[in-house]
Amino acid sequence: MSGLFLNFYQIDVEIPNEKMDFNAVNYYDYSTKDKIAELKQKYPDNYIYKIDNKFVVWNNNDKEVKGLDSITINLQDNIRLVSKIIENSIIEFLKNSLEKKGWSFFKKKFEFVWEIVSPDNILNNTIPGFSVNRVIKYSPYFFYKDSKLFLGFTLSTYLRHRFKWNKKEFEENGIDTNGLKRNDSEIFANSHSIKLFLEATGKKEIYQKSNLNEISNANSFKYMNVFFDWLRKKKERIVLPFGGKNNFFQKTLFTF
Numbered sequence: 001m002s003g004l005f006l007n008f009y010q011i012d013v014e015i016p017n018e019k020m021d022f023n024a025v026n027y028y029d030y031s032t033k034d035k036i037a038e039l040k041q042k043y044p045d046n047y048i049y050k051i052d053n054k055f056v057v058w059n060n061n062d063k064e065v066k067g068l069d070s071i072t073i074n075l076q077d078n079i080r081l082v083s084k085i086i087e088n089s090i091i092e093f094l095k096n097s098l099e100k101k102g103w104s105f106f107k108k109k110f111e112f113v114w115e116i117v118s119p120d121n122i123l124n125n126t127i128p129g130f131s132v133n134r135v136i137k138y139s140p141y142f143f144y145k146d147s148k149l150f151l152g153f154t155l156s157t158y159l160r161h162r163f164k165w166n167k168k169e170f171e172e173n174g175i176d177t178n179g180l181k182r183n184d185s186e187i188f189a190n191s192h193s194i195k196l197f198l199e200a201t202g203k204k205e206i207y208q209k210s211n212l213n214e215i216s217n218a219n220s221f222k223y224m225n226v227f228f229d230w231l232r233k234k235k236e237r238i239v240l241p242f243g244g245k246n247n248f249f250q251k252t253l254f255t256f
Helices: 033-042 079-101 167-172 191-201 204-214 217-233
Strands: 005-014 019-026 047-051 054-058 069-074 104-107 114-121 130-145 148-163 245-255
Touching (some): 033 047, 054 069, 130 204
Antiparallel strands (some): 019 054
16 A cells, blocks of 8 residues: 555564563463453552463563463564563553653553543643643554564554533533533533534634644644654663663654
């Protein structure tokens, strides 16, 4: 498919040995939803990942996980596991660095994408009851091109709209909530409710002026590159298990 490109950020990771020992439990002993929750509760400071008929268990500090069997895994044959180890190490570093500064992290079940939400309201609090925040979408990714393995991740970005006012506060400010999609605690900021809100509050022009610059492709790429450059400078602080090292991070453009 000519003309398509992948916004890919490559990582070169050095792991001392191809074959590594992992703690593990039998998958069939923890195959139900309740049993998996029990396993996670039992080992809260560890990562758990399914490989064939096993759940492998590890942590970034190489602390012994007591009471589990040990298995040897050839990482060359399990690139998905390597990618998962890198993902967990990066996200752990990001959480430790950014959550205390107000950033938040979300990941939906059965999806491979992390949403990392900036605490900065691009509207600079000029519209009471409404916020727009930049979101970085981080997705682990690996592929082969010309028989060569590329490990890393992709980044994309979008704006998350959210109402700070609940149903009662909407009505107190003279905004009709009939027909607006909501639950017991919030009104959802979809296109219909945003349009109604901006018209009722007279803030449409302020919103459009702020939003127009932020949604441009140039600004989106700039934001992603600033985020990646910051992460690359901090790569020495990203802890990998098993004595692994991050040799380099770089942005690599691939066309298909």
